[in-house]
Amino acid sequence: MVDDVFDEVGLKVENLHASYGAVEVLRGLNFEVASKGVSVILGANGAGKTTTLRAICNMCTTSGSVVLGDEDITRTGTAEIVRKGVAHVPQGRGTFPELSTMDNLMIGAYTRKDNEIRDDIDRWFEIFPRLSERRDQLAGSLSGGEQQMLAVARALMCRPRLLLLDEPSLGLAPLIIEDLFERFTTLNKETGLTMLIVEQNANLALEMADYGYVIESGEISLSGSADQLKNDPAVQEAYLGA
Amino acid sequence: MNWNFDVLPDFIFNGLSLGAIYGAVALALVLIFKATTLINFATGELAMLGAFLVYVLHMEQGIWLWLSMLIAMALSAGLGVLIERSLTRPFDPADHLPVVLITLGLFLIINAVAGDIWNYQVRILTNPFGKFPDWVPSVGGDRYVEVLGSRLKYQSIGIWVTLALALFLLGLILNRTKAGLAFRAVSSNTESARLVGVHTGRTLGFGWAIASAFGTLGAVLVAPQLGGVNPNMMATILIYALAGAALGGLDSLGGAVLGGILVGIIQAVFVTWGGVVVFGQLYMSILQLAAAFLVILIVLLFRPAGLFGTRRVERV
Numbered sequence: 001m002v003d004d005v006f007d008e009v010g011l012k013v014e015n016l017h018a019s020y021g022a023v024e025v026l027r028g029l030n031f032e033v034a035s036k037g038v039s040v041i042l043g044a045n046g047a048g049k050t051t052t053l054r055a056i057c058n059m060c061t062t063s064g065s066v067v068l069g070d071e072d073i074t075r076t077g078t079a080e081i082v083r084k085g086v087a088h089v090p091q092g093r094g095t096f097p098e099l100s101t102m103d104n105l106m107i108g109a110y111t112r113k114d115n116e117i118r119d120d121i122d123r124w125f126e127i128f129p130r131l132s133e134r135r136d137q138l139a140g141s142l143s144g145g146e147q148q149m150l151a152v153a154r155a156l157m158c159r160p161r162l163l164l165l166d167e168p169s170l171g172l173a174p175l176i177i178e179d180l181f182e183r184f185t186t187l188n189k190e191t192g193l194t195m196l197i198v199e200q201n202a203n204l205a206l207e208m209a210d211y212g213y214v215i216e217s218g219e220i221s222l223s224g225s226a227d228q229l230k231n232d233p234a235v236q237e238a239y240l241g242a
Numbered sequence: 243m244n245w246n247f248d249v250l251p252d253f254i255f256n257g258l259s260l261g262a263i264y265g266a267v268a269l270a271l272v273l274i275f276k277a278t279t280l281i282n283f284a285t286g287e288l289a290m291l292g293a294f295l296v297y298v299l300h301m302e303q304g305i306w307l308w309l310s311m312l313i314a315m316a317l318s319a320g321l322g323v324l325i326e327r328s329l330t331r332p333f334d335p336a337d338h339l340p341v342v343l344i345t346l347g348l349f350l351i352i353n354a355v356a357g358d359i360w361n362y363q364v365r366i367l368t369n370p371f372g373k374f375p376d377w378v379p380s381v382g383g384d385r386y387v388e389v390l391g392s393r394l395k396y397q398s399i400g401i402w403v404t405l406a407l408a409l410f411l412l413g414l415i416l417n418r419t420k421a422g423l424a425f426r427a428v429s430s431n432t433e434s435a436r437l438v439g440v441h442t443g444r445t446l447g448f449g450w451a452i453a454s455a456f457g458t459l460g461a462v463l464v465a466p467q468l469g470g471v472n473p474n475m476m477a478t479i480l481i482y483a484l485a486g487a488a489l490g491g492l493d494s495l496g497g498a499v500l501g502g503i504l505v506g507i508i509q510a511v512f513v514t515w516g517g518v519v520v521f522g523q524l525y526m527s528i529l530q531l532a533a534a535f536l537v538i539l540i541v542l543l544f545r546p547a548g549l550f551g552t553r554r555v556e557r558v
Contacts (some may be wrong), residue, residue, distance in 0.1 A: 057437065081437035090437060096430035098552070107427045110420070111439035158438065 004032035006211075009069075010162055011192040017062035018055040020046075025051040027218040028064070033162070033211075035069075036192040038184070040205040040226070042239050043215035048090050049198040052215065053164045056196075057081050057088050068162065069138065087160035088110070091150040097140025101131055104139050104150055117157070119190050124153040127183070145176040153185075156193075159214030165197045170206065181208050191242050202239035204231050210228070251392035253515040254507065259398035260467070260482075261506020262405050265499035267461035267476070268413075268490065269385050272498040272551030275487070279447055280338045284348035286476030286483070291352055292318040292458025293471045294360060297367050307368055311462055315455040323447040331443050337431070341499040353510040356473040369466035371400025386426040401463050408459055409499065412452065416495075425449055429493075470484035478531060484511065488541045491551020501549065508533060518537075 011033040018026040021210065025048045033039040043049045053064045057078050065178045066074045073081055082088075096104050109117045124134035128149045134142060139150055146166055155163060165184075169177040185208045187193055197204035206212055214222035222235065229235050261264045267285060274282045292314045299310035323449045325348065333340045374396050387394040416422035427435040436442050463469050464479060482505050490501025513533045541548060 030250050059433070059436070077440045078436045079441050082437065088437045094431060094434040094437065096434060098429050098430040099426055101425060103426070107440070109424055109426060109433070110427075154438065186281065 006032060006037070007040075008035035009033070009067075010035035010037070011196065012067040013052075013056065013066075014065045014067075016052070016055055016066065018051050019060045020051075023219050025060075026055060026062075029215070029218070029220055031194050031213050031223065033194060035194055036188075037210045038188050038197065038208055040199045040209035040212045040236070041196070041215055042088075042200075042202050042205065042212060042229075044200070044238075045196075045225060046214045049215060050057070050217075052125050053088060053090075053166050053196070053198055055172060056164065057086060064178060082158060085159075085161040086102050086138045086164065087155035087158050087170065088149045089155045089163070091167060091170065093147045095139040095142075095147050095154065097138065099139055100136050101139055101150060102135045102201055104154050105131075106160055107158050109153035111158050120157060121157075126154065127151055142169050145173070145180070147182060149174060150174075152180075160193070162194045162196065164186040165195065167200060170202040171200045171225075177204060181205075184208060202235070206240075230235055248391065250511070250515060251390045253510045255389075255392065255394050256514075257507035257510025258396070258503060259401045259506070260510060261486070261503035262401050262499075263460050263464040263467075263502070264479065264482045264486045264505050265312050265502025266405055266408070266456055268498035269409075269478060270453040270457040270460070271483060271487045272366075272490075272495055273449050273456070274430060276331075276423065276447045276493045276495070277432075278335060278341075280341050280495075281345070281484075282453070283342065283480075284344040284352060285345075285453065286326075286461075286480030287349050287356075288318060288321065288454050289354035289457030289461035291321070291356060292454070293367065293461035293465055293475065294356060294473075295458070296462050297360075297365060297471050300368060301365070307370055311370070311459070313457050314462070318454040318458040319451035322374060322450035322452075326447040326450040331446070353473050360471075360473065362473055364470040364472045366469070366470040367462070367465045370462070371395075371397040371406075372466070389427060397466060404463060406457070409457065412456070412495075415452070416558060421445070421448055428477070438519040466504075479529040481483070481497070481531065482534050484505070485537040487548075488538045489548055491548025493552060494548065494550040496549055497550030505534060505537060508537065531556075536552045 010238055011034050013029055013031050016026050016029040017024065028199065029052060041052060042050055054060050054065050058076060058081060063072065064074065065072060068084055068086065072082065073084060076084065096107065105121050109120065125135070130146050131150055131153060133144065139147060142150060168180060172180070181204050184195065188195055193220060196211065197205055206226045206229055209226045212224065212226050213220050214235060222229070222232065224232070265287060270285050271281060274280070276347025280433045295314035295317055299305045299313055300307050310372045326431070329344050330341050360510030386395045416426060424435065424440045424445045425448055427438070427440060428442050432442055461476060465475065468475050483502060486505040488501070488503055490499070509530050513530050517529050
């Protein structure tokens, strides 16, 4: 058992192992995500960051335990995990290129049965006016930044309580990344949405996060508050380029 | 050499109605290909089975033809769901070979079972568009109208109208319903579809259902042109449909229909009409099938994505 670091735990992962075929990628991860907080997982290429998020959503072979709030979701199917309130923006955005911007948002609300879906779409169009301008365009024709916005807006259409973001900065221009991360911060402050972000861009990620973990070869090698990590010599050397 | 242009419209009409059928079967192929990127070789045999269901319901049980068709389409759809669930879902979707082999196996099994039950002779099935209904004012004859000095058969008109209606309905289902949106999402990006809560297996089953129903409709409409139903009726039609699907683009629904129609026209006009002039009647059936393969070959060589398909860009 791991002692809870936070007052209120949004997600608790214990002894998580994951493998693709015979290759074991995660070798017993333990970490927690504070409810309503922003946590970040740092790590180099191939350390297991993406697999961690995939394992949480049960998209690969796993063992160990994943607890969302007070519910064990380790053996829950991916589609059902979404219904329990986990939204996942995969690496490479994962939009539906052959569907229009509008349809991308509509499918984001696939699990919902209420009648406020249109209102939510209007809200995201207000927040991301670029998407509104391109509502009838195919997602595949949007720029990288627009696609990332679309991917985030689509994930939020299911009204999640936990948002998983897999390298949202990948392939985007610095200005766009800054804008995007500002939006994440606002979102977290305004709605109290719990976030777990996996990033290589440690500077930005630690700027917005409350708490962070460093993952190396499928194991957590370091953890602490964002400020602690920022000042940690090992983190500075390996991830902050100091 | 006698270039008989008087009969050319006849061939065009013929090509358009055969082509529409190829389009329907091509659509059944593409519906499944779009979602899974695999070719269901059992498409034709499932359609043949559907046509035999209509035969049993209508010719043997005396149920109204159109009702028989609806029941057969519903049963085919159910069979499609069953096949998806039991024979394809257990396999890794990234590994195509096992599933393609399974559909090939189904092709042989369904054909053999049908042959065992109904043997291989052609059985007459009522033509849904044999002659114009009484309320249509007579222009020409009760089985055709005169257009450009040629006979446009009631059967051709019926096939076009029926398939146009079916296509319109399919468009509504895909573009205006939640299940349709889910199907398009799974076709576009299966993993992301799962991440928005779509049950991808059930959605693929839905695709199999629509595809099977469409195939059955195509088989029933083509039966009169073949003299009736028989277990081998769809074998060559599947090849023309494959040529149509390849021509239109294997992942484009509209392209499949258009590709099917084009193959029908190529077959009727260039091969049959042109061929009769050059080679005489004897070589026609051989030439027609060769033309279909030629279309597939040319498309694969020069435009692998087809006329309307999306070129796949692999990003790592």
